[in-house]
Amino acid sequence: MSHDSIDAQSTTTQLGQNLQNSPFSSLRLTQNFGETLGVKKVLTTVPVGRPSKDRFFRTHPSPSWVFPGWILENKASGETYLVSAEVASALGDQVRPVELHAAIDRQNNPFLIPIPLPGPNGVRNRWHESLAQAVERAKSVWLRISANKDLGGYDIYEATAKLPDPVWPDITLDDLLDVAFKGRIITSLDHPIVQERLGKI
Amino acid sequence: MNQLSDFTDGVFLIDFEFRPENGREGNTPEPVCLVAKDFLSGVTSRYWKDDIHSRSSAPFSVGREALCVAYFASAEMDCFLKLGWQLPENVLDLFVEFRCLTNGTTPPNGAGLLGALLYFGLPTITAQQKDTMRDLVLRGGPWTGQERQDILEYCETDVTSLEQLLPAMLPTLDLPRALMRGRYMKAVSRMQATGTPIDTETLREIESHWDHVQDALIAEIDANYGVYDGRSFRTKNWADYLQKEGVAWPRLASGALELTDDTFKQMARIHPKVAPIRELRSALSEMRLSNITVGDDGRNRCLLSPFSSKTGRNQPSNSRFIFGPSVWLRGLIKPKEGFCLAYVDYSQQEFGIAAALSGDEKMMEAYRSGDPYLAFAVQAGAVPQGATKQSHKVEREQFKACVLAVQYGMGEISLAQRINQPVARARQLLTLHRQTYRTFWEWSDATQDEAILNGKLWTTFGWEIRVKGQVNARSLRNFPMQGNGAEMLRIACIFLTEAGIGVCAPVHDALLIELPMDELEGGLAKAQGLMRLASRAVLGDFELGSDAKVVCYPDRYMDERGQVMWDTVTKLICKIKGGNLRQQAAPPEAACRTRTFL
Numbered sequence: 001m002s003h004d005s006i007d008a009q010s011t012t013t014q015l016g017q018n019l020q021n022s023p024f025s026s027l028r029l030t031q032n033f034g035e036t037l038g039v040k041k042v043l044t045t046v047p048v049g050r051p052s053k054d055r056f057f058r059t060h061p062s063p064s065w066v067f068p069g070w071i072l073e074n075k076a077s078g079e080t081y082l083v084s085a086e087v088a089s090a091l092g093d094q095v096r097p098v099e100l101h102a103a104i105d106r107q108n109n110p111f112l113i114p115i116p117l118p119g120p121n122g123v124r125n126r127w128h129e130s131l132a133q134a135v136e137r138a139k140s141v142w143l144r145i146s147a148n149k150d151l152g153g154y155d156i157y158e159a160t161a162k163l164p165d166p167v168w169p170d171i172t173l174d175d176l177l178d179v180a181f182k183g184r185i186i187t188s189l190d191h192p193i194v195q196e197r198l199g200k201i
Numbered sequence: 202m203n204q205l206s207d208f209t210d211g212v213f214l215i216d217f218e219f220r221p222e223n224g225r226e227g228n229t230p231e232p233v234c235l236v237a238k239d240f241l242s243g244v245t246s247r248y249w250k251d252d253i254h255s256r257s258s259a260p261f262s263v264g265r266e267a268l269c270v271a272y273f274a275s276a277e278m279d280c281f282l283k284l285g286w287q288l289p290e291n292v293l294d295l296f297v298e299f300r301c302l303t304n305g306t307t308p309p310n311g312a313g314l315l316g317a318l319l320y321f322g323l324p325t326i327t328a329q330q331k332d333t334m335r336d337l338v339l340r341g342g343p344w345t346g347q348e349r350q351d352i353l354e355y356c357e358t359d360v361t362s363l364e365q366l367l368p369a370m371l372p373t374l375d376l377p378r379a380l381m382r383g384r385y386m387k388a389v390s391r392m393q394a395t396g397t398p399i400d401t402e403t404l405r406e407i408e409s410h411w412d413h414v415q416d417a418l419i420a421e422i423d424a425n426y427g428v429y430d431g432r433s434f435r436t437k438n439w440a441d442y443l444q445k446e447g448v449a450w451p452r453l454a455s456g457a458l459e460l461t462d463d464t465f466k467q468m469a470r471i472h473p474k475v476a477p478i479r480e481l482r483s484a485l486s487e488m489r490l491s492n493i494t495v496g497d498d499g500r501n502r503c504l505l506s507p508f509s510s511k512t513g514r515n516q517p518s519n520s521r522f523i524f525g526p527s528v529w530l531r532g533l534i535k536p537k538e539g540f541c542l543a544y545v546d547y548s549q550q551e552f553g554i555a556a557a558l559s560g561d562e563k564m565m566e567a568y569r570s571g572d573p574y575l576a577f578a579v580q581a582g583a584v585p586q587g588a589t590k591q592s593h594k595v596e597r598e599q600f601k602a603c604v605l606a607v608q609y610g611m612g613e614i615s616l617a618q619r620i621n622q623p624v625a626r627a628r629q630l631l632t633l634h635r636q637t638y639r640t641f642w643e644w645s646d647a648t649q650d651e652a653i654l655n656g657k658l659w660t661t662f663g664w665e666i667r668v669k670g671q672v673n674a675r676s677l678r679n680f681p682m683q684g685n686g687a688e689m690l691r692i693a694c695i696f697l698t699e700a701g702i703g704v705c706a707p708v709h710d711a712l713l714i715e716l717p718m719d720e721l722e723g724g725l726a727k728a729q730g731l732m733r734l735a736s737r738a739v740l741g742d743f744e745l746g747s748d749a750k751v752v753c754y755p756d757r758y759m760d761e762r763g764q765v766m767w768d769t770v771t772k773l774i775c776k777i778k779g780g781n782l783r784q785q786a787a788p789p790e791a792a793c794r795t796r797t798f799l
Contacts, residue, residue: 028741033647033658034650039647162582
């Protein structure tokens with residue numbers, strides 16, 4: 001006896017109704033809960049920085065999801081600022097030219113990885129170079145990175161399991177940057193952080 | 202049929218008074234009188250016992266163009282069946298609709314007829330009057346002329362109540378779906394009429410020795426624990442035992458030991474040595490043999506209490522229904538000569554419903570694979586393609602526990618206990634479920650939003666739950682699976698009973714059906730086909746399979762979880778009787794054939 005041996009079309013009730021087309025199908029209500037409510041998750045936090053050593057991540061494969069800019073790091077507060085070209089030129093080597101790469105972890109949390117650009121001689125240090133390699137590989141595979149002080153670079157660990165591709169949030173890179181640097185975009189030399197760095201307090 | 206005026210042959214408000222035949226619970230009803238009122242013309246007809254027993258059909262139209270209205274209609278349908286009358290084509294049950302209207306809230310005066318009348322501010326007789334008259338009916342005849350008059354008048358007050366209640370409820374009714382629920386009430390009657398065949402000889406044997414069996418059970422099992430004092434479970438003794446054995450037992454916020462059966466069940470998984478004491482507690486606490494209602498014909502019948510739970514499921518009395526008490530007692534279920542019983546349950550029903558209604562393609566693919574637990578492990582990347590139940594047994598068990606944990610709304614700590622693994626592993630499994638079945642989780646989140654923002658949820662056929670006050674997010678998220686599972690089983694009951702298949706009882710997501718031995722193959726195939734159609738009715742194009750466990754006369758039904766206890770009890774009875782009891786133990790496993798159809 002098998003599933004397919006049932007001749008459902010010939011099955012009728014005492015009332016003579018053919019059950020292949022359920023007598024109830026016209027009464028069926030959809031279960032599209034929340035569809036008319038328009039509830040959606042709001043992105044409120046986008047960290048900026050290197051992923052921790054136990055965090056598997058992927059990076060967005062599209063070049064349009066890479067933002068070149070200058071960042072100013074305040075190590076004391078752990079804050080990172082995005083600064084304009086004008087401000088960057090005033091702050092000199094206190095800011096870093098970076099590429100901000102959109103990344104996402106296994107829990108679907110997006111974040112930005114800054115990769116410092118090569119110096120004037122066109123060379124990156126080994127830490128930055130290995131980070132850039134990891135970000136490039138992460139466009140197609142899930143991986144995590146771990147600092148290897150002996151080698152002076154990051155070890156890369158790829159996930160061996162066949163994991164599904166990430167689902168990127170339905171937003172643009174600009175949206176991501178807005179959340180990541182909310183209240184921390186410096187476009188004026190009058191900004192208190194700039195004033196402080198220039199010793200003008 | 203969308204409005205009352207569509208019923209051109211009439212709208213009939215009806216009520217029977219009845220008592221169990223021979224006054225014995227478990228027997229089918231013996232109708233005492235009937236009152237019917239034509240809602241549109243206002244004409245009332247009263248029929249005493251002899252008037253109705255002499256008729257071969259109802260004294261009003263029951264065809265496609267007529268509507269029959271009642272309160273708790275399965276009772277009326279029971280009387281129709283007893284009298285051999287054709288059941289009404291269209292049934293509107295105001296009890297069911299009142300339950301649907303108020304589900305999730307607590308009507309101040311309950312969901313009975315009086316409660317519904319008071320809810321709408323309508324006049325009623327007092328509960329005391331109702332009880333007095335009900336007692337008079339249950340007392341049985343002969344009734345004096347005055348008593349007959351009183352009973353008929355009392356019966357008519359219920360019909361008058363319906364006449365007031367119907368217009369009050371009419372604006373709230375979703376008539377097409379209400380008629381569908383009414384159709385289920387007919388199926389309920391057919392199932393209650395069929396009942397579950399019981400091995401009454403063995404039941405009597407156990408009943409007559411139960412006192413001694415209890416003591417013997419305690420003596421035999423508790424010897425290794427020292428927890429019981431007479432027939433009482435002593436918490437202090439249990440605490441001492443746990444300390445001696447070094448077992449860390451869950452505690453309440455107060456610090457007292459958590460002693461629910463669920464806790465014992467969980468802990469028995471982690472520490473198998475506590476399993477026997479759990480079985481013993483369960484057997485002693487839930488065992489009320491004398492309450493199982495068995496009719497003169499040896500069949501267990503009780504009120505199935507349809508639509509009584511929030512999910513719309515039946516809620517029969519735990520002590521009267523053979524599937525209510527400890528599982529080992531199911532060994533009393535035994536097919537009559539020439540018949541087989543099949544316990545047919547939907548395969549992974551909740552998982553299938555969640556997959557189909559959320560539209561999660563991966564989940565649907567996992568269900569269709571036939572082994573959703575292993576498929577989940579493959580989809581999550583935890584085991585390779587081609588993994589089997591045998592090659593990755595441990596992983597499959599853990600992913601299975603994770604699927605069930607999600608269905609029960611279990612957290613990582615409970616899951617860790619269940620799989621006897623660190624919390625980190627449980628957390629990882631739950632995360633994998635979220636990552637693998639994103640569409641399902643989005644839908645589940647939206648379900649909770651809908652309930653909280655709009656204040657209600659509904660099933661595919663309009664069974665509603667209202668959300669008020671304290672919200673239990675876990676229950677809300679689970680409602681679509683439970684509520685639609687209930688819809689599915691109701692439709693299956695309708696299909697099977699209308700197709701003439703003997704359905705003994707609905708049991709959560711399963712049906713116990715009775716088939717003549719020589720029609721087993723065809724009958725079972727037909728039943729499973731109809732159950733698939735019922736799943737399609739609820740899930741659209743998605744179909745759920747079912748598993749069937751078949752037992753034929755002279756073997757008895759047995760739930761494998763109760764086998765050890767059954768064997769122990771029968772052995773003890775034999776010992777008590779000095780070895781004279783004929784061997785009544787369950788048949789060897791080979792006699793219980795298990796078939797799976799997907």
